[in-house]
Amino acid sequence: MKKLIFLMLLLFVWGCSSESEPEKGNDDPKPTASEQVTGPGKKEPKELAADKDAHIVIIGSEIEGMYLARAAKDEGLNVLVLDPREHPGGQVIQGQMLFLDEPTDDAQKTLTQGRVKQLFDRFKKGEIRTLEQFTAYYNDLIDGIPIESGIEITDVKKENDEATGRTKISELTYKTAGGETKTVAANYFVENTDFTALTHLLSDKRIPGVETIFNQSEPDYMASSIMMKFKGVDWDKFHKEVNKLSQAERDEKYGSTTNVTNTFTWGFGNVGGSYTATRDDIFLRGLNILNQLNGETLINALLIYDVVPTDAARVAEAVELGKKETDLVLEHLRKELPGWENAEVNGYPEYLYIRDFDRYETDYVLTGTDVMGAEMFWDNVSIGGYPLDNQGTKTSVWGISLGNPDKYGMPLRSFILKDYANVIVAGKNVGASAAAYGSARIQPNTSLAGEVIGIILGQIEGKKQLTQLDEADMKELHAYLKKQYNIVVSGVKGKNKIADYTEEERAQLNSGKKVEKK
Template identity: 55%
Template sequence: MRKVILALLSLVFIVPLVVSPDWAVNEHAAAATDRAHPDIVIIGSEMEGMYLARAAADEGLSVLVLDPHNKPGGQLIQGEMVFLDEPFGDNGELILQGRVKELFDLYKQGQVRKIEEFRRYFDRLAKGIPIVSGITITGLDIRRQPDASRRTVESITYTTPGGREETVYPGYVVENTDFAALTSQLDLPRIPGMESIVGSNPASKDYMAATFMMKFKRVDWEAMRKSVMGMSQRAREQKYGTETTVTGTMTWGFGKIGAAYDPGSNEWFLRGLNIVNQRDGEVTVNALLVYNLDPSNVESVATAIEQGKEQTKRIIGHLRNQLPGWAKAEINGYPDYLYIRDSDRYETEYVLQGTDLMSARMFEDNVSIAGYPIDIQGTSSSKWGTRLGNPDKYGMPLRSFLSKGYTNVIVAGKNVGASAVAYGSARIQAQTALAAETIGIMLGRMKGQPGLADLDAKQMAQMHQYLRTKYKITLTGIKGKDKLTGMNDNKRELFDRGKLIIP
């Protein structure tokens, strides 16, 4: 389990009296010849940031991963969140690009479905990249640049599980945890979370629910598919809920089955059943939500994991009684961790807004092309959640992955700079994985010259050309449908605050 010191007292702000080249990020990037001076230090081993690590390493940079968790892999491996969400544009247009597309292709082909297959994929992604697990950040040396407008993380001090203290001097540092282990210590404003959309107290933090993944075996998938899909749509939805569907690969819908389960606690809720067919009668279910979880609190997470196991023991009987093909189903073990979809996020150079997504806005510093519904998952005060809109395609700018006012801090994955509304879509793993890979390639291409925050339009255009030519990643010349045409400023503002739904 992770360990982290969140107190701001661990920060060391140093304002030098003499301008010295020693603070320069580029010095470290150019001279990274040992483990104490890597080009990039990544805090956390979530899959998204590992795409950045792989891309940067392939481009010739030295990378070190320092993980507060005791085991690598985060949400995907330890949380076993193997229900992969695929982004589409309008009319079912697939927009996956980059290395993450390979994972989705293997997933859809049935070659990567079981957790051991995902582990092998992760190990291949991380091959040759040192990962130190179970670390605790104990200090940051943060120095102001000569003009005092920007800061640089000069060094990171941490302890290993054995108690040994180490210090590293990175060229760049990447926040890649699901609880802001690094960025929570950078004295940055927190981006307002779910409390800004729902709830009666905007001053109190709120997060979208986390999920405890459930694993079962001895499920007759084909019997379930034939029984459910053999019904008329009207009969199917009357019995199981709106949009209930079973394919050969997965299910969605089944809202009435979830609603019929009594968890015995207001902290837990069984929503509609997203089920993955893992072959051989094995399935994974993404449906069991836990509310009021503090992702940064070790005890809160540990308690939720144990309660999730107990809930799973109760739910198996419910599913046996409610679903065809489940009469002989059994529990197939438990994940070691949770799928945490929401935590504290901190200001980036640009914070994406809901209207950016719905208007199909593209940016000259695009690092990803996205397209996923604005899916606001439930909270304790609004358990079912809501869908605020369905954008076509939109861009994700580099600036939304650069911590505000820092020369060398990058955020990855769910740490993306996005408002609570925009985060409902921007958080999706495939989209931020592409952004991370793109940034890793850019870092390798630059070799420290210039810094990411200093790229101008011409240099960015050259980066886009390189990405397109060598990696077949296209980030320019793409247009999506503007779904806000004719909407006045008042309604746009309401939408950005989460107070308006666009059908």
């Protein structure tokens, strides 16, 4: 989807701040992700009940949930990760979605905090750009946390939780990759997959998705992407040749708001739009290109429609289609972009970037007016930002952006599965309406939430349950987060962008329709 001008300006400011080349020849050892604790240091292990196998069992290994795992472990909790995928890492490692989108406020100030800010800082410096560098970071992040890959959930035992009157999971049974059946019991269970491996077994209260935005009668999902990787790109020539054109000339030749920095590109809608894909379920949009340095690049632009992540055969087919299309896109880029004349394919990912799938109701479902209205909550666990960017579907290939918020709160209740006492959702499973999800889904927003929830779980262990926390409790926890971790999620104010909206216009925004103000 073509980026709107306001998004381009935000990215331009960030890009400009990264214009100088990363320092080279600095051999000082960098602290690992697991060592980069901004708080008081790793705690002594907390006592585990005799009838429990872990304090927390996390289903899936997406990086957002791994921030929860790391924080909880450093707070002294026992954490176990059960991953239905054959290999860990999710969209970042297996899908190689290494183009990091940074949320900023209206003053172009980053909204990243905690460990994910450390990732972004190193990313912008050029220290973490390649798959190998991201993999090393991810492995450091999960250091000491056991992960069992290739599992399949076969049964979930539920019972009434007398303390809260809700349902709770008491045990989860799964089959290992080797065919062995195991059962685990834990205080909390976390949904951290991109295909609702756990929550689809627990709830039938699906939050309406992008079909409501694009007027479809059946459930629908944003396009998935396959990352395209190239080498042999002369980025200096690319940067120089494009930027010697005036902005008007660039926009006319390459597409509106086209820019190239030493780190990124955006725009190039004409380059994408002039490419004819081999199938109607494949589309090349504008080019978000990451300079991975040393002639290597990664592009987030090749969309594949009608991919449902629970359909393994379709996912495998889409990956193969994407690989073949990448070869053809290369020929197109060699002709269209200066500095790409000698580019070559630099390998292929073995998985997709899945933006969107079913989400199930949480205790609070974030709305479009919450996001655009800079709503803050007494139980904030993250401060989010980023445009309401809803990528396209097969019937609406360019997608739509519904607005650009300043900043907004993300409440703990949006990460607790409705009617359950001990089920947490992480990452893209966040409780958000279709309109709000376009912004809430961005990785750093939910990564911060994961870290904060992990810290909270460590602090309340043996005292209260997550769903029993009240405003006084959260005030104390917010103070602890600020003092010990320098994470600020309370007392924050954002600009209300919809203060002059009528009730009708608010309803229009929440239904996923763009409001055009005169």
